[in-house]
Amino acid sequence: MAGHKTEKATQAIQANSRRSDQTSHQLIALIFEGRLAPGSRLPGEREMTEMFGVSRTTLRDALNRLETRGYINRRSKSGSYVCTALPQPFREPIEEIVDSKVIGTSAIIELRKVLELWAVAKAAQAPPKQSLGALDQCLKTMEANSAFRTDSQFARYRDADLKFHQVIAEMTGNPLYIHLFHFFVDLVRRSISLSRQLVPGHFAANNLRRHEEVLKAIKEENPERAKQAMLAHFQYVEEYISPTKHRRP
Numbered sequence: 022m023a024g025h026k027t028e029k030a031t032q033a034i035q036a037n038s039r040r041s042d043q044t045s046h047q048l049i050a051l052i053f054e055g056r057l058a059p060g061s062r063l064p065g066e067r068e069m070t071e072m073f074g075v076s077r078t079t080l081r082d083a084l085n086r087l088e089t090r091g092y093i094n095r096r097s098k099s100g101s102y103v104c105t106a107l108p109q110p111f112r113e114p115i116e117e118i119v120d121s122k123v124i125g126t127s128a129i130i131e132l133r134k135v136l137e138l139w140a141v142a143k144a145a146q147a148p149p150k151q152s153l154g155a156l157d158q159c160l161k162t163m164e165a166n167s168a169f170r171t172d173s174q175f176a177r178y179r180d181a182d183l184k185f186h187q188v189i190a191e192m193t194g195n196p197l198y199i200h201l202f203h204f205f206v207d208l209v210r211r212s213i214s215l216s217r218q219l220v221p222g223h224f225a226a227n228n229l230r231r232h233e234e235v236l237k238a239i240k241e242e243n244p245e246r247a248k249q250a251m252l253a254h255f256q257y258v259e260e261y262i263s264p265t266k267h268r269r270p
Contacts, residue, residue: 044073044083052092052103055196059203063093063101105200105207112204119208127259129208134255136201137186141235141251142244144192152192156236159185160229167225178225185232189239224261231257 051057063069063084070080084101087093091112095101105112118124144152162181166174183206190202231254238247 040075040079041082041086044075044079045086047073048083048087049092053196053200055194055199057103058191059103059105059200061103062099063103065100105203107200107204115208126209129205130255130259133202133205133209134252134259136198136205137189137255138248138251140189140193140198140202141239141247143195144189145239145242145244145247148192148239148242152188153236153240155188156185156239159188160232160236163225163229163232167229169222169225182228182232189235227257228254 048057048063057063064072066077066080070077073080075083084093084095088095088101091104093101094104115124119129159181163178163185166178166181169175169178186206187202190199193199231250234250235247235254238250
């Protein structure tokens with residue numbers, strides 16, 4: 022009798038484990054498909070249990086697995102947020118090398134440049150009006166905060182700049198590239214710490230002008246010009262972050 026109960030308990034545990042596996046795989050699929058983008062908040066537990074047809078215990082087990090593998094970040098009293106679809110074993114060695122300063126910011130920027138030239142050309146082929154509106158809003162926010170008089174102004178400018186590039190990434194419609202974009206941006210953050218005290222006074226206006234050229238080319242649906250404008254932007258950034266190069270005004 023006791024043996025029968027033990028067997029049933031074992032079967033129940035195995036069944037729950039399989040359901041947890043299935044649920045975690047479904048969540049990973051949603052992340053890779055772009056339905057759960059990096060930085061987005063996962064639905065609440067009740068909604069997800071209904072969505073996947075599982076118990077809260079099964080769901081929490083699946084979320085624990087995703088957190089362990091680095092797909093999500095669970096914040097107390099705030100919820101669970103998507104980190105990236107790139108698995109931890111892929112990210113960790115690169116992040117360690119960047120943290121140890123073996124790879125510099127310029128190496129990361131070089132890779133971003135190649136990827137973003139492709140992305141902006143793709144975005145310029147048939148730009149949705151909603152995306153163009155989002156890009157316009159980014160530039161307005163950058164312009165409104167370009168004085169850098171306070172740390173909060175600098176932060177709003179920096180976030181709008183990042184959002185501008187993120188919208189372009191999303192316009193490609195390629196979920197894998199979107200996650201790669203976020204990964205490289207995180208690497209830049211790890212490799213360089215910027216504050217408004219380190220930014221020359223002319224940087225904000227010049228950087229804004231280069232973003233305006235990128236958006237103009239996208240609106241004109243001119244992929245080649247968009248690539249040229251993005252290249253000019255990255256060349257300016259490269260000169261800015263490299264102390265051995267002459268920085269243009």
